[in-house]
Amino acid sequence: MALLLGLFIVHLGFTTLARLRRAQTRLEVRTDALVATRITRHVVRRELRHGRHGDDWFVNDDSIFLRAFRGTALVCPYDTLTLELTVVFGGDRRPDPSKDSVLLIGPLGSLEARALTGVGSSSNPCGPTALPPPETWRLDAAVPPGSVVARLYERGSYHLSASALRYRRGASGRQPLTPEVWSASSAWVRTGRVLGLEARYRDSEAGAPWSAFLAWLE
């Protein structure tokens, strides 16, 4: 009798542990799905909001190609006849000459694009001391006279591939930004003037499919 009772208790223990493990795994799947959902929607919406369809980004199959906005620099009022520019920059990350380009905006809204070829510190004072320290940007061609603002862009592409949202910076590989939760049927969807996201999870336990607005196609 005591042996039977002992076996029953052991069986009950193992069954409970197995159920706990299954519940824990399911919880992990749902958590990953929620994380992937938030990141995918937030990142892509934010990137596309900074640009115009056709000019700054376009969609092709599973990819969104774009000039990703990375920050804005105020051009300091120094002689701009050379290839150098003194600026005060604020942005998501430091400028990187290996992959960044610059859009120079004139006082009347004129636009000129340049490649960024070098970045260095500057000893020239520029604006209130509360601003970030000024720096020197070297460009591939002469700076248009009177430029007042420089916007920094990075060429990249977002992909829904291999079960995750991935970002490809320049010519480098596709790096995952989310856990690998998406099924192969997840896709960017163009409906009239709207670019949306139709998302399905690879694991049906992760949750119901959903769709979201991403940007206007105009």
Add this chain to the structure above:
Amino acid sequence: MSRGFTLLEVVVALVLLEVAVLAAVGTLAVASRTLAEAEHLERAVVEAEGALDSLAGVPGATSGSRTFTGGEVDWSIDTTGTVSLRAQSVVGAILFELQSAVRRP
């Protein structure tokens, strides 16, 4: 030589084990419920943002509602362009309410 365990010792050990297992089950249940609420909230945010973007992009857009897995989002817009939006779960609990000025095209 060991004399083995008494019945009282075994019962105490089992009670302790049960308490530990129940605590683990309880923690998982709370985590699961919290996650479900987060999922509902996320879906509500998706629908709310979609609705606000639609209002900003569609001339003449008016009041409306959308349902999603786990609830509903409804909104109204007045003549000044102020949108009042409310998201609620299927059981009627308010997930969030907001008012926002929308720039019409």
